[in-house]
Amino acid sequence: MGEAPAFLVDDLQNEPLNGFELKNGTCKTATTIGNKMYVIGGADDGTLSIEVQIFDRSLGEWIHPTVHGTKPLSSKGHSAVFLNDRILILKKGAKSDDQIWFLEVDTQYVRQQQKQLGTEVVAWSKGVTGNAEKPVVISGPSGVGKGTLISMLMKEFPSMFGFSVSHTTRAPRGMEKDGVHYHFTEKSVMEKEIKDGKFLEFASVHGNLYGTSVEAVEVVADAGKRCILDIDVQGARSVRSSSLEAVFIFVCPPSMEELEKRLRDRGTETEEQILKRLRNAAAEIEQGKSSNIFDFILYNDNLEECYEKLKKLLGLGGCVAATPKSALRELNLPLDHSVSKIDDKIIINCISSGLEKESKNLIMLDVSALKGGAPGRTRGLDFQAIGSFSDGLIGMERLS
Ligand SMILES: Nc1ncnc2c1ncn2[C@@H]1O[C@H](COP(=O)(O)OP(=O)(O)OP(=O)(O)O)[C@@H](O)[C@H]1O
Ligand SMILES: Nc1nc2c(ncn2[C@@H]2O[C@H](COP(=O)(O)O)[C@@H](O)[C@H]2O)c(=O)[nH]1
Numbered sequence: 001m002g003e004a005p006a007f008l009v010d011d012l013q014n015e016p017l018n019g020f021e022l023k024n025g026t027c028k029t030a031t032t033i034g035n036k037m038y039v040i041g042g043a044d045d046g047t048l049s050i051e052v053q054i055f056d057r058s059l060g061e062w063i064h065p066t067v068h069g070t071k072p073l074s075s076k077g078h079s080a081v082f083l084n085d086r087i088l089i090l091k092k093g094a095k096s097d098d099q100i101w102f103l104e105v106d107t108q109y110v111r112q113q114q115k116q117l118g119t120e121v122v123a124w125s126k127g128v129t130g131n132a133e134k135p136v137v138i139s140g141p142s143g144v145g146k147g148t149l150i151s152m153l154m155k156e157f158p159s160m161f162g163f164s165v166s167h168t169t170r171a172p173r174g175m176e177k178d179g180v181h182y183h184f185t186e187k188s189v190m191e192k193e194i195k196d197g198k199f200l201e202f203a204s205v206h207g208n209l210y211g212t213s214v215e216a217v218e219v220v221a222d223a224g225k226r227c228i229l230d231i232d233v234q235g236a237r238s239v240r241s242s243s244l245e246a247v248f249i250f251v252c253p254p255s256m257e258e259l260e261k262r263l264r265d266r267g268t269e270t271e272e273q274i275l276k277r278l279r280n281a282a283a284e285i286e287q288g289k290s291s292n293i294f295d296f297i298l299y300n301d302n303l304e305e306c307y308e309k310l311k312k313l314l315g316l317g318g319c320v321a322a323t324p325k326s327a328l329r330e331l332n333l334p335l336d337h338s339v340s341k342i343d344d345k346i347i348i349n350c351i352s353s354g355l356e357k358e359s360k361n362l363i364m365l366d367v368s369a370l371k372g373g374a375p376g377r378t379r380g381l382d383f384q385a386i387g388s389f390s391d392g393l394i395g396m397e398r399l400s
Contacts, residue, residue, distance in 0.1 A: 027041045027042040027075070027076065027077040027078070028040065028041030028042060029041055029078065029079070029080035031080045031082050031087050032057075033082060033105060033106075035056060035057050035058040036054050036055070036056055036057070036063075036105075037054065037055040037057060038052060038053075038054055038080075038087060038103065038105060038122075039052070039053045039054070039055060040052050040078070040080055040087065040089065040103060041077075041078065042074070050071055050072045050073075050074065050075065050078075050089075051071075052065060052067055052103065052122055053065075054120060054122075063120050065119070065120040065121060065122045066113075066117060066119050066120065066121045066122075066197070067121075067122055067123070067124065068110075068113060068121060068122070068123040068124070068197045068214075068374060068375065069123045069124035069125055069214060069374050069375065070124060070126075070214070070215060070218060071124050072089065072091060072098065072101045072124065072126070073094075073098060075091040075092060075093070075094055076092050076093050076335060077091075077092040077093075077335070078090060078091045078092055079092070079337070079338070079339040081339055081341050081346055083102075083341075083367055084106075085104065085105065085106040085107045085110075086102045086103060086104045086105060086106075086107060086125075086373070087102065087103040087105060088100070088101075088102060088127075088346065088367065089101040089102065089103060090333060090337070090339060090346075090348065091333070092333065092334075092335045092336075092337065093333070093334060093335035094333070096332055097222065098126070099127075099332075099333050100126070100127030100129075100365075100381060101124060101125070101126055101127060102124070102125045102126075102127060102373065102374075102378050103122055103123070103124060104122060104123040104124075104125060104373060104374050105122050107123070107243070107373055107374065108243050109123060109242070109243045109373065109374050109375065110122065110123050110374070112243075113197065117197075123374035123375070124374065125372075125373045125374040125375075125376065125377060125378045126218070126221075126222070126377050126378070127377070127378045127381050128221055128222070128224070128377045128378065128379055128381070129381045129382070129383060133226045133315075134226075134245050134246050134247050135164075135217065135220075135226065135227035135228070135229060135244065135245075135246040135247070135376075136161075136226065136227070136228045136229070136246065136247050136249065136314065137229045137231060137235075137236050137239055137246045137247070137248045137249065138150060138228065138229065138230050138231075138249050138251060139230075139231060139232060139233050139235070139236045139248070139249070139250050139251070139284075139288060139293075139294070140250055140251030140252065140253075140284070140288065140300075141253065141259060141277070141280070141281035141284045141285060142206065142263065142277040142280070142281065143253070143259050143260075143262040143263035143266060143277065143281075144251045144252065144253045144259060144262070144300055145251060145253075145262070145300040145303065145306070146230050146251050147230060148303065149251065149300070149303075149306065149307055149310055150163065150228055150230055152307050153228070153307075153310065153311070153314075154228075157316070159225070160225060160226055161225055161226050161227075161228050162219070162220030162223055162225035162226070162227055162228070163220070163227075163228050163230075164212055164216040164217050164220060164227050164228065164229045164230075165179065165180065165181070165182060165183060165216050165219075166182055166183070166210055166211060166212050166213075166216065166229075166230070166231065167182065167183045167184075167185050167190055167193075167199075167202075167209075167210070167211050167212075167213060167216075168182045168183070168184060168185070168208055168209065168210045168211075169184075169185060169186065169187045169190060169208045169209040169210075170182075170184075170208035170210075171184070172184050173268045174268075183213075183216075187209060190202075190209055190211065191209075193213070194211065198213050198214060198215070199211045199212065199213050199214065200212045200213065200214050200216075200217060200238075200239065200242060200244060200375050200376070201231065201235045201238035201239050201242070202235070202238075203231075203232055203234035203235045203238070205232045205234070205235075205280075206273065206276050206277055206280060207276065210231070210232065210235070211235075212229055212231060212235065212239075214374075214375040214376065217229075217244070217375070217376050217377075218376060218377060221376060221377040221379075222377070229246070232284065233250075233284050233287045233288055233291075233293070236248055236250075236293050236294070237291070237293050240293050242375065243372075243373060243374070243375070244372070244375065244376055245371065245372060247295055247296075247313075247314070248293055248294045248295045248296070249294065249295065249296045249297075249298060249310070249313070250288035250289070250293075250294040250296070250297045250298070251297075251298050251299075251300050251306075252285060252288065252289070252297055252298065252299050252300065253281075253285075253299075253300060254299060254300070254301040256278070256281070256282070258301075259278070259281055260274075260278055263277060263278065296313050298310060298313075333348065333350060333363075334350050334351065336350070336351045337349060337350045337351060338351075343368075344366060344367050344368035345364050345365070345366055345367075345368075346364070346365040346366075346367060347362060347363075347364055347365075347386075348362070348363040348364075348365060349361075349362055350362075350363060361385065362385070362386045363383060363384070363385055363386065364383070364384045364385075364386045365381060365382070365383055366381070366382040366383075366384070367381065369382070
């Protein structure tokens with residue numbers, strides 16, 4: 001705390017308007033919320049990397065917050081708009097899938113993290129257009145068939161679902177590939193990353209550490225796909241109490257005898273590991289059935305029948321669109337644009353200069369139905385082109 005960035009505090013004490021762009025050549029914005037001023041933007045090292053500093057006006061001190069989430073890539077500038085508990089960042093001249101970001105400053109997740117860490121916390125969350133469906137959490141005892149059901153789903157709907165690749169400290173099995181089935185990792189490395197807030201959830205399962213990184217879920221959302229998490233009951237409980245909204249499914253075996261047969265027939269574990277997994281299974285099934293974690297329980301007796309039920313509860317019973325709606329949406333914000341806010345609507349005035357004339361496009365971004373957020377992506381953005389001016393208003397067109 002206390003060490004100032006390389007521009008003058010005096011600049012900030014003139015009460016700049018929210019989203020005010022500081023004219024110091026480093027593409028920073030200052031947004032005031034209560035006693036705190038969030039200065040967001042290019043680092044002074046010339047890399048334009050997007051950093052966050054907070055100036056506490058009551059103490060007259062700089063705070064360096066703990067920043068969670070993957071931060072935006074560097075940009076040529078941005079606009080900042082305050083929305084109740086987060087700051088909307090519109091990056092100038094960025095690629096269409098990297099234009100809209102949120103810096104969460106007072107959301108439930110941020111408050112939780114502040115309480116846990118005892119420090120000032122802010123969290124980045126990228127905005128994704130449309131209403132990609134909620135992630136799906138699938139739990140159940142080892143050997144029940146979770147992986148088999150997930151593989152069937154991914155094979156039938158490759159453009160709809162994406163698998164959250166977990167981290168684990170267990171050794172890879174024969175056919176398992178690093179980065180595909182798991183991120184195989186050292187315990188000390190994973191523990192450090194957990195401490196740094198990089199994991200959405202983690203648990204010790206059958207003697208090894210397993211966890212879902214925030215990035216694993218973000219990668220799937222960025223591809224416009226619905227995320228599937230294959231995690232144990234402890235992990236499902238953690239996700240349930242986090243701010244990640246998901247559908248929770250517990251898969252049960254028809255009997256303990258059948259579960260044992262499947263585990264033995266799979267032939268991937270030693271006798272000792274099989275016995276450990278079977279001992280844990282009884283407690284997992286008890287918790288899966290009795291706790292309030294799960295929305296649905298599926299019995300995996302006949303595989304085909306169980307798969308049909310899984311599809312039905314995911315809304316895939318009938319004819320299914322192969323591509324989620326969100327993957328079709330595209331918006332290109334030029335370098336030159338200005339932003340204003342009317343209630344829950346953000347009006348973006350895009351100016352582009354052609355050879356002969358300058359044209360202006362007005363785009364409305366509706367932020368009234370935001371969903372999700374850190375840890376993970378912010379969904380529910382809705383864009384509408386509300387006018388195009390060169391010789392006058394040309395027309396209205398809906399982009400989403
Ligand atoms: N309904 C079923 N009937 C018979 N065998 C099944 C059924 N479902 C899955 N299996 C088989 O059971 C074994 C265990 O399945 P799978 O590996 O999918 O379990 P899992 O729940 O993902 O286990 P883990 O949690 O250990 O990763 C596999 O050999 C699979 O082919
Ligand atoms: N809490 C978490 N549990 C996880 C995660 N990834 C997998 N798992 C669960 O571990 C067991 C054993 O898996 P295996 O591949 O060693 O057979 C199984 O129940 C998985 O659901 C995770 O990221 N977090």
